[in-house]
Amino acid sequence: xxxxxxxxGLPRRPExxxxxAVPWLELCGSNFAGNFVGFAFLTVIxxxxxxxxxxxxxxxxxxxxxxxxxxxxxxPLTAAAQDLPAGPDAxxxxxxxxxxxxxxxxxxxxxxxxxxxxxxxxxxxxRDLTRGRVLMALVYPSxxxxxxxxxxxxxxxxTHTAGGxxxxxxxxxxxxxxxxxxxxxxxxxLEILNQMLVDRENCLDVDPERLEALRHPHVxxxxxxxxxxxxxxxNL
Numbered sequence: 001x002x003x004x005x006x007x008x009g010l011p012r013r014p015e016x017x018x019x020x021a022v023p024w025l026e027l028c029g030s031n032f033a034g035n036f037v038g039f040a041f042l043t044v045i046x047x048x049x050x051x052x053x054x055x056x057x058x059x060x061x062x063x064x065x066x067x068x069x070x071x072x073x074x075x076p077l078t079a080a081a082q083d084l085p086a087g088p089d090a091x092x093x094x095x096x097x098x099x100x101x102x103x104x105x106x107x108x109x110x111x112x113x114x115x116x117x118x119x120x121x122x123x124x125x126x127r128d129l130t131r132g133r134v135l136m137a138l139v140y141p142s143x144x145x146x147x148x149x150x151x152x153x154x155x156x157x158x159t160h161t162a163g164g165x166x167x168x169x170x171x172x173x174x175x176x177x178x179x180x181x182x183x184x185x186x187x188x189x190l191e192i193l194n195q196m197l198v199d200r201e202n203c204l205d206v207d208p209e210r211l212e213a214l215r216h217p218h219v220x221x222x223x224x225x226x227x228x229x230x231x232x233x234x235n236l
Contacts, residue, residue: 056221090198091179094122094139097229101126101137105226111139113195116153119145123168132188133224138181146179163220169193172219182220189214 094111101124102108109125119140126135140146153165153174163173164181170193171183193214196206 009211019176030134032081050060052184052221053142066182067217081198082206091142097137097139097180098124100229100231104219106135106228117149119148120147121149132186133184133222133225134190135184136168137229138183140179140181143179146176150174150181151177166216169215170217172217172221175221175226177226180229182221182225182229184219184225185217186219189217 014201019098050152068138098111107127107129111122111124113122114120122139124137124139126137127133128135139151140149148167149167153167157165157183164175165173166183167174167181168183168189173183193211196214200206200211
């Protein structure tokens, strides 16, 4: 399930925290009343300790998540700002694309390389936390590779739309800028799609029309996302 969430661009679910209950038989002895009080006391203590461990773990996870996000947005992007391509016809690297979005205030995840696709591509998930929007930037090695991927995606579509071809399940029509393709969706739609796919795998009834609409939504890339990328060319 986590693999599918990763492909969709959803964050992994946090691990569940479990505690060990104190066995009743270990507490019962000759003095039933005394042991019952002891059992109740130990249960309260164990619950308090588990709550303290849960809070400490959640705090540590928040700190780690913040550190990872900061590292993803600042460390590679600072280097990218020092070595931008020479013009709009040049190929953008993963670092350049990440810098373009992070410098305008969006949250940028660590890039992931999909080597199993043909041609291979690196994807970057960009999040607008204030409006619940999710953008995926697909960075191809070259404009020629991007053109090949676009042609394959267009040929695989049952019906052609006015916009760019669909590239990723759960995301809308693609917009192309050089060797980069952009697709957009919302976090809420991705969560619903993921749950419907889980239900279908578990042989539960799902609305096929609703599922198809979520798999291939009619969503276009918003102007501010596109401007964030294209402005990086203008400022070269």
